[in-house]
Amino acid sequence: MASVTLKNVSKSFGAYDVIRSIDLEIEDGEFMVFVGPSGCGKSTLLRLIAGLVPVCEGDVFIGGEQVTDVPASKRGLAFVFQSYALYPHMNVSRNISFALETARLGKDEIRRRVTKVAEMLKISHLLDRRPRQLSGGQRQRVAIGRALVGQPEVFLFDEPLSNLDADLRMEMRFEIAKLHADVKTTMIYVTHDQTEAMTLADRIVILNWGRIEQVGRPRELYDRPANRFVAGFLGSPRMNFAPLDRAASSGGVLRGVGGFYHATEFAGADIPVEIGLRPEALKLVSAETKGTIRGTFERMEDLGYEYVCYVRLSETLVWTVRSTGSPPAFAEGEVVGLGWQPENLYLFGEDGRRIEHDGAVQLASGASL
Numbered sequence: 001m002a003s004v005t006l007k008n009v010s011k012s013f014g015a016y017d018v019i020r021s022i023d024l025e026i027e028d029g030e031f032m033v034f035v036g037p038s039g040c041g042k043s044t045l046l047r048l049i050a051g052l053v054p055v056c057e058g059d060v061f062i063g064g065e066q067v068t069d070v071p072a073s074k075r076g077l078a079f080v081f082q083s084y085a086l087y088p089h090m091n092v093s094r095n096i097s098f099a100l101e102t103a104r105l106g107k108d109e110i111r112r113r114v115t116k117v118a119e120m121l122k123i124s125h126l127l128d129r130r131p132r133q134l135s136g137g138q139r140q141r142v143a144i145g146r147a148l149v150g151q152p153e154v155f156l157f158d159e160p161l162s163n164l165d166a167d168l169r170m171e172m173r174f175e176i177a178k179l180h181a182d183v184k185t186t187m188i189y190v191t192h193d194q195t196e197a198m199t200l201a202d203r204i205v206i207l208n209w210g211r212i213e214q215v216g217r218p219r220e221l222y223d224r225p226a227n228r229f230v231a232g233f234l235g236s237p238r239m240n241f242a243p244l245d246r247a248a249s250s251g252g253v254l255r256g257v258g259g260f261y262h263a264t265e266f267a268g269a270d271i272p273v274e275i276g277l278r279p280e281a282l283k284l285v286s287a288e289t290k291g292t293i294r295g296t297f298e299r300m301e302d303l304g305y306e307y308v309c310y311v312r313l314s315e316t317l318v319w320t321v322r323s324t325g326s327p328p329a330f331a332e333g334e335v336v337g338l339g340w341q342p343e344n345l346y347l348f349g350e351d352g353r354r355i356e357h358d359g360a361v362q363l364a365s366g367a368s369l
């Protein structure tokens with residue numbers, strides 16, 4: 001087990017800056033997940049840690065040792081890819097043991113380790129099969145087994161479950177969480193799947209354009225996003241936003257929607273220019289309800305365990321409302337009210353940063369739009 005530290009790490013491909021001055025500390029035994037939009041640099045960052053691509057600037061430390069110029073094979077890491085990368089002509093047992101044979105470990109030690117790993121991953125009955133005789137989930141277990149058997153200091157996973165169907169993903173997610181609880185090895189995991197990130201991570205790194213937007217525990221990022229990007233990235237459906245036209249230093253009007261807001265006090269002198277509300281923080285009520293804003297009911301998606309309603313606030317703004325229980329009986333085109341608790345309202349400043357507020361930001365009573 002080892003910690004991983006990045007100091008001022010940058011990477012460019014030609015003139016294209018893919019990773020921009022990243023500082024990051026991953027603790028010994030931690031499960032760290034990298035998420036972010038496609039192309040933001042998640043895999044590249046993982047490969048820089050692995051030593052599969054060289055950094056342009058900065059340093060990488062593993063277990064406190066500077067490994068910036070140490071080749072991948074000497075960094076004490078194991079990499080699990082989306083594509084499994086199993087040897088097709090070898091059976092499962094040899095796929096798992098091959099690296100140990102190359103490292104000239106004793107036969108008994110190899111057998112002991114393969115047996116243990118196979119039991120852990122529930123693939124003991126598959127040891128004589130070839131990869132093509134396995135399902136996707138079984139292949140991924142073998143790939144994990146192969147990584148595990150080398151007893152690495154750090155595990156690196158690059159979208160390991162994205163080739164699997166929904167049920168298998170869930171099963172494997174559970175297995176990986178269990179594996180981490182068992183072996184307690186530091187794990188760094190790249191995914192674009194929010195559920196994987198939220199459920200597996202001790203901490204999540206949210207990347208955007210090669211920079212870190214925020215690092216924190218899943219719940220912390222969800223409840224207290226540092227900025228609009230993080231707020232909009234986590235959550236499905238995503239957070240509803242609306243621009244605020246400043247009317248006074250202590251309030252504003254929702255652009256294109258109306259509705260006056262006022263706040264007794266903001267932390268600092270930031271002026272909010274945008275509001276955000278999560279779909280589950282909104283309540284659909286009748287249009288006459290005071291202290292709500294109005295919109296037009298457009299559509300509902302009933303998923304059985306929850307429903308999502310689409311409400312048009314203006315020509316350009318459609319908000320989503322997510323809830324469980326019996327779906328509301330509004331008709332398409334009907335005018336409805338949207339209400340929320342003041343403490344669930346997010347405010348963002350001009351630079352996109354979230355502005356703390358004291359929960360006293362609210363619709364002026366009886367606002368009529």
Ligand SMILES: Nc1ncnc2c1ncn2[C@@H]1O[C@H](COP(=O)(O)OP(=O)(O)OP(=O)(O)O)[C@@H](O)[C@H]1O
Pocket residue numbers: 013018036037038039040041042043044045192
């Ligand atoms: N070897 C390379 N040469 C040139 N450009 C590269 C190379 N590897 C990655 N890139 C570019 O760097 C950017 C980041 O790629 P990377 O694979 O790290 O993103 P990602 O966040 O993992 O994306 P995805 O979620 O789509 O896999 C992309 O625009 C990609 O095209």
